Amino acid sequence: MASANGIVKLARWMAQERGEISTSLDMENLNSKLLWDAVKSGDAFACEVAERFGYYLGLALANIATTVDPEVFIIGGGMSRAGEIILDYIQRYYVQYTFKACRDARFVLAKLGNDAGIYGSAKLVIEG
Numbered sequence: 688m689a690s691a692n693g694i695v696k697l698a699r700w701m702a703q704e705r706g707e708i709s710t711s712l713d714m715e716n717l718n719s720k721l722l723w724d725a726v727k728s729g730d731a732f733a734c735e736v737a738e739r740f741g742y743y744l745g746l747a748l749a750n751i752a753t754t755v756d757p758e759v760f761i762i763g764g765g766m767s768r769a770g771e772i773i774l775d776y777i778q779r780y781y782v783q784y785t786f787k788a789c790r791d792a793r794f795v796l797a798k799l800g801n802d803a804g805i806y807g808s809a810k811l812v813i814e815g
Contacts, residue, residue, distance in 0.1 A: 689744040691719035691765030698722055698736045708732050723769035737776050745780025752781075752789040763797030771796065 688697050695717050702708050710732035712725050725733035748760055766773060774794045782790050797803055 688740060689747070689766065691768075694719050694722060694736065694740050694766070697739060698733075701736055701739065702732070719765060719769065723772060727772060737773075741773075741776025742780045745777045745782075746784050748777065749781050749783075749785035749789070752785050752792060756789055757792050759793045759795060761795055761797050763799070763803050764801055767796040767801075 688694065698712070698717060699714055702710075702714050710725070711728070711730050712721065712733060722733055722736060726737045751757070760777075762773065762777070774796070778794055781792070781794075785792075799806055
């Protein structure tokens with residue numbers, strides 16, 4: 688649910704569960720960029736999908752924080768291309784479900800986006 692493909696699957700599942708939905712989204716050709724663009728433009732269904740996404744990821748990160756107490760969560764991959772908007776949805780539920788001592792964890796977008804793995808692999812080869 689917390690990936691670019693996962694949020695598309697979530698949107699399609701939610702649409703199928705409801706049957707009739709009012710949305711500007713083309714569910715056949717949907718991708719995460721189109722979904723987040725619809726959220727930014729205020730599409731009600733897209734915002735509901737974003738809320739559900741934020742709930743799932745925020746709750747999961749709250750559970751992780753219980754164990755590792757991180758200073759920062761770095762959101763990367765395809766989801767980071769959506770921009771800062773995704774952080775609001777995640778943080779809302781993270782703060783709700785985490786321990787008070789963990790609530791100060793920061794959320795940032797990965798600067799390398801989807802290319803972080805490539806850069807890390809190249810570094811290992813160079814230092815190898």
